[in-house]
Amino acid sequence: MTTPLGLYVHIPFCKARCHYCDFATGIGSADDIDAYLDLLEEEAAREAVNQPIDTIFIGGGTPSILDGSQRTRLFRDILGRFELTPDAEVSTEANPESMDRKTAEDLAALGVNRVSLGGQSFDAEELRRLGRLHSVQGIHDAVGSLRAAGIRNINLDLICAFPGNTAERFQRSLEALLKLGPPHVSVYMYQHEDESHWGGMDVEPPDEDLQVELYYQAKDLLEGAGYLHYEISNFARPGHECRHNLKYWCSDSYLGLGLSAVRYVDGVRLSNPRDMDSYVKTAGTGLRESTCLDPIAREREELMLRLRLLPGATGAPAVPGEALGHEVQEVLERYRSLGLVDRYGSGYVLSRRGIALSNEVFAELI
């Protein structure tokens, strides 16, 4: 029996671009979306394999921007080409403003059993500043709609340490989130991206020390509330880790459809273009930028990705293979002496302090 694959589908459309975002996404009309679905269908026809799929992740952009008939097309004509295992995790990202009761019920009917909601903050003023289109109440309503539709496996995204964010405001957001009690939470430390709206402005993020303090504030509060900190930015109640995302960090195989999507099967990475014009030209041909790392480089990358997983997570710890030899071992031991990694079982994990400094270690592993 073959190992099931993951499947990622990218929906690169949003109603508006958030101020911190530099993702491959844009504002699209209904016609643009229809044309894009045509391309996805071509890609799906080519990519569909006999291997079963056990996780699907529809990301964006804002996948919930699709209207009813577009959604049906996505699930029936595109995802329908793939064979799903009976217990498959089917996730989609969504923004609160486009998650009403009807949409939630539609999604449930189409087989979606996990939704990742972009909440970002529970502070009305902060939501405005971030360029979000929803209100605080909107987050509550969206969670309510999903639960009413039977989708209880919900993730809420929060962002911290963005320009203007403070410990007090962040604490209020965390407390409001805990009251809602989603089984999965992602906390992202703001990353100043040159290509974002804020990147082009004279906007200063909080200083390094405050950024890290806010992050540990979230870690401590969520762990205290029973969440497992299982990846650098992800927290879950036991059994609610995102199985699809775990595939990335465990270097399992997955397919990718759509703009900027990546397919990674048995160590070969095929990347779709990040700009729409190039994607339109290549979607039908299957010609993609390919990366095939040599065995050592591949092992190093796998080790680096797995180090993102924290103690207790499925897939942790990172165990350097024999082939990597002393050099990698020495790097890890050096960072152990600096307090950035700990031994864990037969391998290594990032220490509490090492999580926020993980690039120091990663840069020497790749």
Add this chain to the structure above:
Amino acid sequence: MDSKFIRNFSIIAHIDHGKSTLADRILELTGATTERERRDQILDSNELERERGITIKAKAVRVFFESKDGNTYQFNLIDTPGHVDFTYEVSRSLAACEGAVLVVDAAQGVEAQTIANVYLAVENDLEILPVVNKIDLPSAQPEEVIKEIEDVIGISADHCLKISAKDGRGVPELLEAIVEHFPPPTVQLDRPLRALIFDSHYDSYLGVVCYLRILDGTIKKGGQVQLMSTGKKYDVASLGIFRPKMTEIDRLDAGEVGFMTASIKDIREARIGDTVTLVRNGCEEALPGYKEAQPVVFCGLFTIDNADFEDLRDALGKLQLNDAGFVFEPDTSAALGFGFRCGFLGLLHMEIVQERLEREYNLDLIMTAPSVLYLVELKDGSMLRVDNPSKLPKPGAYEKIHEPYVEVKIYYPSEFVGTVMELIREKRGEYIDMIYIGMNRVSGTYRVPFADIVTDFYDKLKSRTRGYASMEYSFIDHRPGNLVKLDISVAGEAVDALSLIVPQEKAYARGRDLTVKLKEAIPRQMFEVPIQAMIGGRAVARTNVKAKRKNVLAKCYGGDISRKRKLLEKQKAGKKRMKQVGAVEIPQEAFMAILSID
């Protein structure tokens, strides 16, 4: 050719006043180059020289000019280096000439190097022909500039030509004026050979190519010659001229200018200013004015990766082939490991060498801050030369430290008199005198410790005079100073390469400022890094580089991995540009921090 039809001359100018453009125009008008062959500024052949708009190596080009008087003249145009670091080389090039065309920018007027070059020309008894260049510029004020030249240099305005080297206006008239005003060389063919080496370069096939001006006698291919400073003998392998391509000829006679090769392997054997004579029937006395080039600015050079040490040695050796003014010797730093102590003719010379090392030899280097040459008077009365502050003996082991002083001439608009004086005082300098040039400009002369010139003097002068000031300096002597050594420790370890010698009265302030600058220059590390400034083992200032706390990719999903890899690789490359000193990674900027403190 009868020597009365020969004119040997240089063009002298302040930087950017149009020397090279005028040289191009002369070559073009005399048919040495055709339009199609012509690259801009032929005489500046080194890429780096072109970029910086300066000429480092002099060259001599022979052209022929048909004058209105019906005769054909041989012009030997001798290009001179255009920077204060190469004063000696300029003076030797000028010694090969009878005349100098003084180019002054019609918009900028007389500048520091204009005057400095005029003095050199006068010292060498040259006829000076002033021209006002760039009259095509809208901002040109030729009449005012002629007045300045008259006031400062005392040359009658009647002789002053107005030209535009760019569009060629006035240049044919200049060629006629060269014939008319510059004297032909005075020659005595029957005297024993005396030839001046006024420049040289190294060619990997020919060995050292010496540029000669024949003062007396004749030199022939195949003859046996001797260099008078070393007594070494050589067979003349080839003689020739530049037109501007190298063209071989069989002989060079008194009054002429050309090149000689003689299988000379080391450029230091054929020193600029040396005299070439014949082995048999040689001359008695060498030409006056010969000096050995003395380095005045020193710095340490270390490779970031210790494994590159031999590559650095090779690179320095290759650079030295063509640069007699550059010296280096192995040096060991407790903090930085094995490297070299290098000496330069000046700050610009140092920058040029450093850039060439990085550009042409692709070496990642740590260069320590420039130091001057101190003379340390020991208890027994002997003098110890110290060009590296970390090598200063312990207090008590010496009597006094003597530091070099320079005389600085600064030309600037008179509205900045107070500002410049303030800068001079900050830099421990003193006023000597000042003269007014025309209505609004002054030429001030000051005495300043050279150590204060090599830091940021020129940058400060430029910024405080809104870019209008120009300067040049010359060495006076060494004087005793009340100086102490300031040591720096990083994370508890003394970093010898950061030591510096400072005036006692400024030591505390320097220590404080330097620790603050170092704190800014050293990036956060995995642990807190204390930085201390110490005098005689006692801490006088301290700062801390806080421990680094954040370096993380919040998101790394399937589609991101390739992009994130690039980001991590960039970080890794950044680390490779820092020097590991103990447990701390120190970037190049930290070693230059002392240049930006007052």
